Amino acid sequence: MKLISGTATTLLLGLTLTACSGGQGAGPAAAPAITLVETTPAATGDVAEVTWALPAGEPASLDPARTGDYSANTVGTNLCESLLRLETDYSTSPGLASGIVQKDPLTVVITLRDGVTFWDGSPLTADDVVYSLSRHMDPKLASYAAHVYANVAAIEKTGDLEVTVEFKTPDMQFVPDLAGVPGAIVQKAFTSKAGPAFGTATGGLMCTGPFRLAGWQSGQKITLTRNDTYWDSAGKAKAAAFDFVFLTDSSTLTSALLAGEVDGVYGAPVGSIAALQRSDAGRLYFGPSTETFSLGAVAADGPAADPRIRQALDLAIDKTAFVAGVLKGAGEPLKTFTPPLSWRGSPARSVYDAGYAALPDTSKADLDAAKKLVTEAAPSRTALVIAIPAGDQSLLQTATIAQAAARQIGLDLAVRQLQPAEFAGLFYDPGLRQGIDFIATTGYLEVPGALYYAPGFVLEGAAFNWTNYRDPGVTANIVGAVSETDPAKSAERFVAAQAVFAPARLQITLAGSYNRLFLNKRITGAPASFSYISSAWAARVGAP
Structure with a gap:
C-alpha cells in the first residue's frame, strides 16, 4: 500500500473515452480516443539499448526492503524477482516459487523452483528465501513492507527447496503480497556483507532477475545489462542494456520523448497527453491502474x-x-x-x-x-x-x-x-x-x-x-x-x-x-497496465 507523500518521496477495463484538447490552428481539435489496453504488441526482436525516463527522480535505494516509490519499483523489480509474478490483469502466477500452498489457516508452504541462480552463478536456496522474507520483520531495518508480516509468527526452512510460514492469526492477503516487493528475494551472503550499503550506488545488489545492476551514476542514470544466464529462457530480456535517466521536469521530459532522446516512460505527463498522442515519434498507451x-x-x-x-x-x-x-x-x-x-x-x-x-x-x-x-x-x-x-x-x-x-x-x-x-x-x-x-x-x-x-x-x-x-x-x-x-x-x-x-x-x-505509457516507435512489448510497478516489465521490451 502506497500513499504518495511528495513529488518524489513516498511514504498508491475495457472502456473508451474521448478527451478534447486545444489543437494547433484556428480552432480546437478532438484528441484521439483513450482506449485502455493491458499490454502493448509483443516484441519480435532484440535491441541494443533502451533509454527510459524516471519522472519521479533518482531512487534512494533499490533494496526491496526500502523500495517504496515509483522510481525504485520501476527499476528494482527488473533486478530482484518475487516469489510470485504479477500479471497485467493483477492476477498472479508462479515466479521464483513454483507453488505456494495454504496448507491450513495458519500455515503457508512455499516450494521454490529448482535450477534458479543468482547473477554470480550460485543457486537460489531456501536459506536465501528465509533471510529475504525475515528481513522485513526486523524493526531496525524499518522495511516498507513490515506491515505485510504483522501476522507472521515464524519463517523456517523445511526442505532444500521449501519454506514454511506460520501465522499468529490467518492472513488472506499475505500470499498475494508475495507478488510484489514484499516477496522479492536477495542473496543472503551478498546482502549480509554489504550491510547498510546494500541496494545503493556503492553497495550494489545480488538477485536473480532478467537484468543485472551494471552501473549507477548518482544524479545521472542507472544502467542495467541483460542477464544472459537467466533461469527462465522464455523471459530472457530482449534489450541488451537499459539506461534509466532522471527527468523530473515535465517539459524537459516531453521534449526528450518527442525528439526521440528518451525511448519510453511510465507516468507520462498529464499536461502533455495531447502532444504525445499527436507525435510521430512513438505512441501513448493508456492502461488500467x-x-x-x-x-x-x-x-x-x-x-x-x-x-x-x-x-x-x-x-x-x-x-x-x-x-x-x-x-x-x-x-x-x-x-x-x-x-x-x-x-x-x-x-x-x-x-x-x-x-x-x-x-x-x-x-x-x-x-x-x-x-x-x-x-x-x-x-x-x-x-x-x-x-x-x-x-x-x-x-x-x-x-x-x-x-x-x-x-x-x-x-x-x-x-x-x-x-x-x-x-x-x-x-x-x-x-x-x-x-x-x-x-x-x-x-x-x-x-x-x-x-x-x-x-x-x-x-x-x-x-x-x-x-x-x-x-x-x-x-x-x-x-x-x-x-x-x-x-x-x-x-x-x-x-x-x-x-x-x-x-x-x-x-x-x-x-x-489511468496508467500512461509512452513508447518510441522503435520499441514495443511493455505492459500498459499498472502491473509494471511489481513486475520485470523491461524484459519484454524489444524491437517491433
Whole structure:
C-alpha cells in the first residue's frame, strides 16, 4: 500500500473515452480516443539499448526492503524477482516459487523452483528465501513492507527447496503480497556483507532477475545489462542494456520523448497527453491502474473528523469534471479508495464487482445535499486547511478544485503548500498534522487484493486511520475477511464492511488515474497496465 507523500518521496477495463484538447490552428481539435489496453504488441526482436525516463527522480535505494516509490519499483523489480509474478490483469502466477500452498489457516508452504541462480552463478536456496522474507520483520531495518508480516509468527526452512510460514492469526492477503516487493528475494551472503550499503550506488545488489545492476551514476542514470544466464529462457530480456535517466521536469521530459532522446516512460505527463498522442515519434498507451487521487481527512477532532463534513465535501466536487480537467480524460471517477483492478484477478471477482456496483455513485456534484449535511453537522468552525506538497501541479489543481467546491457549501478551505519532506512527515507524525484538516494525495496498490488497502484506514490504531474511525461491524468484517481462507467468503466479509466504511469517506476519492505509457516507435512489448510497478516489465521490451 502506497500513499504518495511528495513529488518524489513516498511514504498508491475495457472502456473508451474521448478527451478534447486545444489543437494547433484556428480552432480546437478532438484528441484521439483513450482506449485502455493491458499490454502493448509483443516484441519480435532484440535491441541494443533502451533509454527510459524516471519522472519521479533518482531512487534512494533499490533494496526491496526500502523500495517504496515509483522510481525504485520501476527499476528494482527488473533486478530482484518475487516469489510470485504479477500479471497485467493483477492476477498472479508462479515466479521464483513454483507453488505456494495454504496448507491450513495458519500455515503457508512455499516450494521454490529448482535450477534458479543468482547473477554470480550460485543457486537460489531456501536459506536465501528465509533471510529475504525475515528481513522485513526486523524493526531496525524499518522495511516498507513490515506491515505485510504483522501476522507472521515464524519463517523456517523445511526442505532444500521449501519454506514454511506460520501465522499468529490467518492472513488472506499475505500470499498475494508475495507478488510484489514484499516477496522479492536477495542473496543472503551478498546482502549480509554489504550491510547498510546494500541496494545503493556503492553497495550494489545480488538477485536473480532478467537484468543485472551494471552501473549507477548518482544524479545521472542507472544502467542495467541483460542477464544472459537467466533461469527462465522464455523471459530472457530482449534489450541488451537499459539506461534509466532522471527527468523530473515535465517539459524537459516531453521534449526528450518527442525528439526521440528518451525511448519510453511510465507516468507520462498529464499536461502533455495531447502532444504525445499527436507525435510521430512513438505512441501513448493508456492502461488500467490502481492509482488514485484523494482528499484525506487527517484530523482526529474538528470538522474533518465528522463524516457529514467529509460527505458534504465529496458531494460538492464534480468528479467527472475533475477527470476532464486534471487528468485530461485519462481516468475515471471511483466510488471508494480501493480500485476494482485490485481484485480483477481474484476468483471471487464477481462478489467484489457486485459490492462495488452497489456503492452510492457521487461522481456528479449535488450541492443541495452537501449544504444540508453541513447544516446538520453545524461545525465548530468553517475555516479549514488542506495541505499539499509544494511543486506538485496536479495536487495543486486538486486542492484548488476542492477549495472552490467547499466555498459553495459554506466552508472556507485554505490551501497550504509544504515542502515535500515536511509533507511526508504528516503521514507518520500526528504532531505535524496539527492545524491541518485534509491533505490532497495520490496513492496506488502495487499488489493484488482488496484487503491490501482497507485495514490501514478502517481498523482502530491503523497507520492511516487519522480520524480515529471506529465501527465494530466494520472491524469484525475486515478482521473476518483477512482471516477467512475461502476467497468467496472473504470477499463477502469485505463487501459487507465496504458498504459501511465507503460512505464515511475516510478518503474522499476523486478518481482513478489511468496508467500512461509512452513508447518510441522503435520499441514495443511493455505492459500498459499498472502491473509494471511489481513486475520485470523491461524484459519484454524489444524491437517491433
